[in-house]
Amino acid sequence: MIRVAVADDQPLFCSGLQMLIESQRDLAFAGAASDGREALDLVRAERPDVILMDIRMPVMDGIAATTELRRLPDPPRIVVLTTFDRDEAVAAALRAGADGFLLKDATPDFILAAVRTVHEGHAVIAPKSTSELFRSLARRRPEAIDALSVREKEVFLLAARGLSNTDIGRTAFIAEATVKSHIRSILAKLGLVSRVQLVAFAYENGLVR
Known part of the structure; x- marks a missing residue:
C-alpha cells in the first residue's frame, strides 16, 4: 500500500486528490496540509511514502518545504504541483530535491501513474520544457x-x-x-x-x- 499525502492551500483541490487516491486499492490517503509548515508536521506524524505538494502556499512554500523534507533521515518521494510548466519555481523545487513535478491540470490517470512511478524510484516530469529544465538543473x-x-x-x-x-x-x-x-x-x-x-x-x- 502506497501512503500518499497532499499539501495545497486550496481545499477543493485537496478534496479532489483525496477522493482520487482513496478510489485506488493500492493507495491510501495519509492526510492533507494547507501550507509547507503543516506539510512538515504531517510527514513527521504520518510518514507518507509520497507527498504531492503545491509550490505556492502561505507560511512556507513548497520549495522551502521540499528543502526541509530532504533533511529528514527517510524523506517521502516529493512531487511538486504547479500551474505553469515554464516556471523558475519548478526548477527551484527540483533543485531543492523534489522527485518530479506535475501540472495541476494533469489528468487523474496521469497523477495516479506519477504517484506509482516515483514510489518505484523513477523521476517524473510533466510533458513540455523537459530539455530546458534539464539544462537548468x-x-x-x-x-x-x-x-x-x-x-x-x-x-x-x-x-x-x-x-x-x-x-x-x-x-x-x-x-x-x-x-x-x-x-x-x-x-x-x-x-x-x-x-x-x-x-x-x-x-x-x-x-x-
Missing part, C-alpha cells in the same frame, strides 16, 4: 563521474535511462536494497539530491540520450 562536471566505483557507474547509467530500483536490481543482479544504497552514494558523490537531478546530469553531460 544539470551541473556540467563530467569529471565527477570518475569518483564513482565501477558498480556505481553501472547503476548510475541504468537510473539515468529511467529504470526503477527494482529493474536496476534485476538488470545488475543485485538486491533492491543495494541499489538504493548505491543511488544514495552516487547522489552524494555527484553533489545531487534527487533522481531528477541525476537524470539531468547524465542528459546534459551527454552520458545518455
Whole structure:
C-alpha cells in the first residue's frame, strides 16, 4: 500500500486528490496540509511514502518545504504541483530535491501513474520544457563521474535511462536494497539530491540520450 499525502492551500483541490487516491486499492490517503509548515508536521506524524505538494502556499512554500523534507533521515518521494510548466519555481523545487513535478491540470490517470512511478524510484516530469529544465538543473562536471566505483557507474547509467530500483536490481543482479544504497552514494558523490537531478546530469553531460 502506497501512503500518499497532499499539501495545497486550496481545499477543493485537496478534496479532489483525496477522493482520487482513496478510489485506488493500492493507495491510501495519509492526510492533507494547507501550507509547507503543516506539510512538515504531517510527514513527521504520518510518514507518507509520497507527498504531492503545491509550490505556492502561505507560511512556507513548497520549495522551502521540499528543502526541509530532504533533511529528514527517510524523506517521502516529493512531487511538486504547479500551474505553469515554464516556471523558475519548478526548477527551484527540483533543485531543492523534489522527485518530479506535475501540472495541476494533469489528468487523474496521469497523477495516479506519477504517484506509482516515483514510489518505484523513477523521476517524473510533466510533458513540455523537459530539455530546458534539464539544462537548468544539470551541473556540467563530467569529471565527477570518475569518483564513482565501477558498480556505481553501472547503476548510475541504468537510473539515468529511467529504470526503477527494482529493474536496476534485476538488470545488475543485485538486491533492491543495494541499489538504493548505491543511488544514495552516487547522489552524494555527484553533489545531487534527487533522481531528477541525476537524470539531468547524465542528459546534459551527454552520458545518455
